[in-house]
Amino acid sequence: MSKSQLTLTPVETVACCSPLVREPLAADRAESVAPLLKALADPVRLRLVSIVAASAGGEACVCDLNDAFDLSQPTISHHLKVLHEAGLLDRTKRGVWVYYAVRREVLSDLAALIGGA
Amino acid sequence: MSKSQLTLTPVETVACCSPLVREPLAADRAESVAPLLKALADPVRLRLVSIVAASAGGEACVCDLNDAFDLSQPTISHHLKVLHEAGLLDRTKRGVWVYYAVRREVLSDLAALIGGA
DNA sequence: CTTAGATATTGATGGATGTCGATGTATAGA
DNA sequence: TCTATACATCGACATCCATCAATATCTAAG
Numbered sequence: 139m140s141k142s143q144l145t146l147t148p149v150e151t152v153a154c155c156s157p158l159v160r161e162p163l164a165a166d167r168a169e170s171v172a173p174l175l176k177a178l179a180d181p182v183r184l185r186l187v188s189i190v191a192a193s194a195g196g197e198a199c200v201c202d203l204n205d206a207f208d209l210s211q212p213t214i215s216h217h218l219k220v221l222h223e224a225g226l227l228d229r230t231k232r233g234v235w236v237y238y239a240v241r242r243e244v245l246s247d248l249a250a251l252i253g254g255a
Numbered sequence: 256m257s258k259s260q261l262t263l264t265p266v267e268t269v270a271c272c273s274p275l276v277r278e279p280l281a282a283d284r285a286e287s288v289a290p291l292l293k294a295l296a297d298p299v300r301l302r303l304v305s306i307v308a309a310s311a312g313g314e315a316c317v318c319d320l321n322d323a324f325d326l327s328q329p330t331i332s333h334h335l336k337v338l339h340e341a342g343l344l345d346r347t348k349r350g351v352w353v354y355y356a357v358r359r360e361v362l363s364d365l366a367a368l369i370g371g372a
Numbered sequence: 373c374t375t376a377g378a379t380a381t382t383g384a385t386g387g388a389t390g391t392c393g394a395t396g397t398a399t400a401g402a
Numbered sequence: 403t404c405t406a407t408a409c410a411t412c413g414a415c416a417t418c419c420a421t422c423a424a425t426a427t428c429t430a431a432g
Contacts, residue, residue, distance in 0.1 A: 158301070159308035159357065162323075168298035168305075175296035178369070180420080181285035184275070184292070188285075191276035200379065206279075213421055215380055234378050234429050242276065249370020252295070253363045297390085317409065330391055332410055337389095351399050351408050 148174040149225035153247040157254025174248060177224035182207065183217050187226060190240050197230070197239035265291040266342035270364040274371025291365060294341035299324065300334050304343060307357050314347070314356035 146154065151170035155163065163171075178184060189206055190198045204214050218238055221227040228239045263271065268287035272280065280288075295301060306323055307315045321331050335355055338344040345356045 158305045159359065159362065161305075161309050163302050163305035165298070165302060168301040172296055172298040172301055175292055175301075179289055179292035179296040181282070181289040182420085184285040184289055185280050185282060188275045188278070188280035192278050204379095209420095210422055211379075212381080212423080216420075219380080231379090231428095236379060240276065245276065246370045249366040252369070253366020299390085318407095321409095326390095327392055328409075329393080329411080333390080336410080348398095348409090353409060 146170055147225065148172075149241075149244055149247075152244065152251055155251055157251055160254065171248075171251065174224050174226070174244070177220050177226055178248075180217070182209065182214075183221055186214075186217055186221060186238075187240055187245075190227065190238050191242070191245075197237045200236045200238070203238075263287055264342065265289075266358075266361055266364075269361065269368055272368055274368055277371065288365075288368065291341050291343070291361070294337050294343055295365075297334070299326065299331075300338055303331075303334055303338060303355075304357055304362075307344065307355050308359070308362075314354045317353045317355070320355075 145166075148170055151167055152174055155167055155171070178187065185206070186203060189203060190196075193202075200214070200218065203218070204211050207214060218227065218229075222229050222238070226241060226244055228241055230237045230239070262283075265287055268284055269291055272284055272288070295304065302323070303320060306320060307313075310319075317331070317335065320335070321328050324331060335344065335346075339346050339355070343358060343361055345358055347354045347356070
């Protein structure tokens with residue numbers, strides 16, 4: 139079914155391609171993968187991903203994340219949305235609290251694309 | 256000597272840190288690494304890196320790179336400058352031609368930071 | 373149902389970024 | 403020295419993006 143798909147999502151694309159240094163990345167693949175890197179290419183979002191990933195249980199509550207930054211609550215919410223929509227973070231609501239978790243396969247695939255031999 | 260350095264370059268920082276998912280990335284480290292990801296987080300620059308890396312001899316002439324895109328020569332020159340200043344590409348002038356080469360260790364270090372276990 | 377707390381959305385704003393045309397600089401050859 | 407070619411820089415423009423204050427939404431508790 140994936141073969142019939144004309145446009146791949148960033149997450150699908152990053153898992154499909156041979157490493158950057160192996161063969162020239164096709165233009166449409168590049169367009170598809172770039173948003174994933176863009177999502178990571180911000181110091182606040184890098185720290186968010188890192189804090190979430192390093193948290194006990196692999197997930198973190200937004201309330202804790204807000205406290206880790208000197209930024210307004212809407213700004214953190216915005217960054218979390220960017221990471222979630224890029225496919226890097228999963229989102230679960232439990233009661234009043236929202237928990238985010240890192241999709242490690244996506245990070246692994248991205249790393250393989252960038253640094254793969 | 257590296258210990259006395261107060262601010263690390265992106266390239267130095269990316270080689271110094273444990274993986275994202277291991278422990279929370281410090282704020283200053285995040286600020287330092289982000290530019291490297293920003294440099295990669297563009298479809299044109301992703302393709303540039305890929306084309307250069309996959310070229311015979313591991314380097315490519317700007318003249319060839321220009322032909323690979325439907326963009327103006329100044330635009331390609333700009334993207335190459337961004338990649339060079341980020342520390343991802345080396346630059347060599349031979350006669351009238353300029354050759355760029357990928358610094359693979361930097362890509363590897365970046366991959367280890369993102370996807371390291 | 374009302375209130376309080378947690379998170380998301382909206383709208384606005386200043387600054388960064390991708391792109392181009394025009395121009396500058398350097399090198400090789402005639 | 404003059405010209406042609408390769409590449410970089412400059413200045414301008416449109417778009418995108420990080421951030422905030424204000425507000426909305428959702429849930430639990432009373």
